[in-house]
Amino acid sequence: MLRQFALLLLCVWPGMMAVAGSVHIQGPFGSVNVPARSLEAMRWDRVIPQQYDYSCGAAAVATLLTFHYERPTTEAEVFEQMIATGDVEQIQAQGFSMLDMKRYLDGQGLNADGFRVSLEDLARIGVPAITLINTGGYRHFVVVKGIDENNIVVADPAVGTVIVPTAHFAKLWSGTVLGARADMLLAQQNFNHDRDWRLRARAPKEQAIRRMPMSSLILNLPAHNEMGR
Numbered sequence: 001m002l003r004q005f006a007l008l009l010l011c012v013w014p015g016m017m018a019v020a021g022s023v024h025i026q027g028p029f030g031s032v033n034v035p036a037r038s039l040e041a042m043r044w045d046r047v048i049p050q051q052y053d054y055s056c057g058a059a060a061v062a063t064l065l066t067f068h069y070e071r072p073t074t075e076a077e078v079f080e081q082m083i084a085t086g087d088v089e090q091i092q093a094q095g096f097s098m099l100d101m102k103r104y105l106d107g108q109g110l111n112a113d114g115f116r117v118s119l120e121d122l123a124r125i126g127v128p129a130i131t132l133i134n135t136g137g138y139r140h141f142v143v144v145k146g147i148d149e150n151n152i153v154v155a156d157p158a159v160g161t162v163i164v165p166t167a168h169f170a171k172l173w174s175g176t177v178l179g180a181r182a183d184m185l186l187a188q189q190n191f192n193h194d195r196d197w198r199l200r201a202r203a204p205k206e207q208a209i210r211r212m213p214m215s216s217l218i219l220n221l222p223a224h225n226e227m228g229r
Contacts, residue, residue, distance in 0.1 A: 039199055040160075042161075042198070042199060043159070043160030043161045043162075043199065044160045044161075045161070045195065046063070046067045046145070046155065046161065046193070046195055046196055047059075047063050047067075047143075047155040047156070047157065047160050047161055048062040048063045048066060048073075048074070048075050048157065049075075049157055049158075049160070050075065050157035050158060051075060051076075051079075053095075054091060054092060054093075054094070054095035054096070055075060055079055055095075055096070055157075056095065056096075056140050056141045056142075056157045056158065057082070057095055057096030057097070057098075057100065057101055057130075057141045058075050058078040058079040058082060058096060059075045059078075059157035060101070060130045060141040060142060060143050060155070060157055061073070061078045061082075061101050061104055061105065061130065062074055062075045062077070062078050063143050063155045063157065064105075064128060064129075064130060064143050065078075065105075065108065067145075067155075067190065067193075068128040068143075068145070068186075068187055068190040068191070069110070069180070069183055069186060069187060069190075070186065070190070071108065075157075078104055081104055081107070082096055082100045082101070082103075082104055085100075085103060086100045094139075095139070095141075096141070098114055098130075098132065098176070098178050101130060101141075101178055102114065102178060105178070105180060109182060110180035110181070110182045110183065111180060111181040111182045112178055112179065112180045112181070113178070113179065113181065114176055114177070114178050115129075115176065115177050115178075115179055116175055116176055117175070117176075117177055118175070119147065119152070119166060119169070119170060119173075122144065122147060122177065123147040123148075126188045126191050126192070127179055127180075127184060127187040127188055127191055128143055128144060128145055128146075128179075128187055128190065128191050129143070129144050129177035129178060129179040130142070130143055130144075130177065130178040130179075131143075131144055131173050131174060131176065131177045131178070132173070132174045132176065133169075133172040133173045133174065134172060134173075134174065135172055140156075140158070141157070142154045142155060142156045142157070143155035144177070145161070145191070145192075145193065145196045146191055146192035146193065146196050146197060147166070147192070148192070148197075150165060150166055151163050151164065151165055151166060151200075152164050152165075152166055152169045153192075153196045153197055154169070155196075161196060161199055163197070163199060163200050
């Protein structure tokens with residue numbers, strides 16, 4: 001399940017597979033090593049990865065709590081608690097249910113519930129939520145971390161942070177989200193977070209190029225004698 005879904009989302013997210021380290025830049029007056037991180041590493045900055053095919057629900061809950069409600073939580077903590085209170089055979093066969101996750105979040109005092117909403121309503125409310133998507137018959141829990149005019153940023157426990165076109169995501173998701181009623185202000189502050197969108201950040205070309213009006217450019221050209229003529 002995990003592998004098929006990872007391959008599907010990697011098709012809509014053309015990430016780089018370079019390793020982290022430093023970049024050696026050679027200039028006319030010497031060279032310098034600049035610290036650098038790959039996009040592959042950055043994808044996992046604000047996502048808890050799942051360890052098992054059926055643990056995407058536990059990793060989604062841990063991601064929601066850690067990065068959106070500022071309550072550091074491991075997948076193992078969520079996994080063990082939900083296993084202890086759930087149907088083990090069903091979980092191993094089908095994975096965790098939204099009810100399992102609701103019970104866990106309720107136990108953390110977040111007063112969670114399932115809601116049927118549109119993507120437009122979710123964007124208007126402006127809070128992160130867990131949702132279920134279906135890819136070719138495979139069900140998978142992810143966290144909606146932000147929404148803009150054309151894209152949705154998703155925390156996928158299988159492949160990390162993914163930016164998906166809204167039209168494509170609308171074909172995959174169930175229309176049902178698991179959200180918390182408590183700590184709404186904190187959740188809104190951590191929705192559409194800059195760090196979640198930075199994977200699509202463009203190079204700051206405008207900052208690198210010095211813009212000058214034509215009049216200033218002409219005044220700064222070398223005079224006749226300065227050209228050695």
